[in-house]
Amino acid sequence: MKDETFDITIVGAGPVGLYATYYAGLRDMKTKLIDALPQLGGQLTALYPEKYIYDVAGFPKILAKDLAENLINQALQYEPTVCLNEKIVKLEYLESEKILKLTSENGNTHLSKTVVLTLGIGAFVPRKLDIPDVHKLEGKGIHYIVRDKSIFKGKNILIVGGGDSAVDWALNLEGLAKHITLIHRRDVFKAHEDSLKKLFNSTVEVRTFYELKRVHGDEHVEGATIFDNRNGAETYLDVQHIILSLGFLANLEFIQGWGIELEKNAIKVNSKMETNIPGVYAAGDIVSYLGKLKLISTGFGEAAIAVNSTKNYIDPSSKFFPGHSSDFVPKKIKSG
Numbered sequence: 001m002k003d004e005t006f007d008i009t010i011v012g013a014g015p016v017g018l019y020a021t022y023y024a025g026l027r028d029m030k031t032k033l034i035d036a037l038p039q040l041g042g043q044l045t046a047l048y049p050e051k052y053i054y055d056v057a058g059f060p061k062i063l064a065k066d067l068a069e070n071l072i073n074q075a076l077q078y079e080p081t082v083c084l085n086e087k088i089v090k091l092e093y094l095e096s097e098k099i100l101k102l103t104s105e106n107g108n109t110h111l112s113k114t115v116v117l118t119l120g121i122g123a124f125v126p127r128k129l130d131i132p133d134v135h136k137l138e139g140k141g142i143h144y145i146v147r148d149k150s151i152f153k154g155k156n157i158l159i160v161g162g163g164d165s166a167v168d169w170a171l172n173l174e175g176l177a178k179h180i181t182l183i184h185r186r187d188v189f190k191a192h193e194d195s196l197k198k199l200f201n202s203t204v205e206v207r208t209f210y211e212l213k214r215v216h217g218d219e220h221v222e223g224a225t226i227f228d229n230r231n232g233a234e235t236y237l238d239v240q241h242i243i244l245s246l247g248f249l250a251n252l253e254f255i256q257g258w259g260i261e262l263e264k265n266a267i268k269v270n271s272k273m274e275t276n277i278p279g280v281y282a283a284g285d286i287v288s289y290l291g292k293l294k295l296i297s298t299g300f301g302e303a304a305i306a307v308n309s310t311k312n313y314i315d316p317s318s319k320f321f322p323g324h325s326s327d328f329v330p331k332k333i334k335s336g
């Protein structure tokens with residue numbers, strides 16, 4: 001059977017891809033949304049569902065998982081085709097037919113007049129520590145991602161890292177956990193100034209120049225040995241959980257060979273979010289242009305531009321400006 005050709009295929013169902021999906025529906029395009037993960041929401045649901053976000057316009061404070069749910073609800077109202085568990089590994093421009101062909105790892109193919117790549121940081125994998133006990137106890141007290149805060153209630157926790165994620169988790173779990181120790185290998189933190197101020201005024205025990213040496217326990221974490229990297233002095237900590245917030249490795253290797261122009265490990269776009277391949281646009285964390293900010297709010301604007309560009313690409317007689325959404329009657333929004 002010949003693959004159906006869609007007007008627009010959005011690859012990556014993070015906040016930006018979800019918003020692009022909504023916008024494609026608003027512009028009456030036959031839309032497909034694809035993601036490598038088994039669920040929608042990208043980083044919001046996979047990496048920090050229980051954290052509050054404070055800088056999305058219109059929401060003074062919202063849990064990442066709630067923002068994802070709102071975006072999903074908004075995106076699905078025009079009933080796009082959604083394909084999960086499909087990691088796209090190949091993109092080709094079929095010159096003779098002027099369409100794009102996407103191939104996923106499992107061999108499925110998708111045809112589309114246009115493609116919007118909202119791949120975020122790529123197929124993300126947490127940066128790991130090369131300590132044998134750590135591998136052994138992954139999921140048994142060793143965490144790279146926090147999905148359920150309640151497991152930390154009344155427990156002693158060690159957090160490793162000096163970036164926003166480590167500091168935010170320490171602040172988020174203060175009050176819920178019995179005791180929190182945060183270690184960082186340097187005395188310079190990458191976290192936001194305001195979060196650091198809160199951290200140093202909190203009950204979290206912060207130890208700089210300390211690193212993790214060993215993790216104790218057979219079936220579950222029972223303790224950790226940390227060491228002072230200035231003199232090697234070791235300290236034993238009675239902890240039941242260790243959160244390793246060492247950042248994520250963006251795996252964009254799959255993009256090599258697509259013929260897409262990259263800049264600083266991201267896709268180079270112009271002001272219409274156009275890439276160098278005809279019909280291929282990109283938005284969100286994956287893109288690079290002068291002044292790019294990797295934020296949800298900027299990604300939303302880029303998604304709207306990218307989708308309106310695809311509409312105009314397919315039908316040059318269509319207006320680039322879609323009109324105001326307040327003039328449209330939404331198809332189906334669940335009342336909540």
Ligand SMILES: Cc1cc2nc3c(=O)[nH]c(=O)nc-3n(C[C@H](O)[C@H](O)[C@H](O)COP(=O)(O)OP(=O)(O)OC[C@H]3O[C@@H](n4cnc5c(N)ncnc54)[C@H](O)[C@@H]3O)c2cc1C
Binds near residue numbers: 283
């Ligand atoms: C701990 C933490 C806290 C944060 N806090 C904030 C905050 O307060 N405010 C803010 O604005 N931003 C925050 N961010 C950043 C924000 O989450 C990102 O800017 C946002 O998620 C980017 O959205 P995106 O849709 O571009 O990409 P992502 O959310 O990364 O989604 C990309 C999607 O593409 C999929 N994908 C990738 N490659 C493929 C492939 N080959 N095939 C199919 N699917 C693929 C991935 O599985 C993923 O679902 C935070 C990030 C982290 C980690």
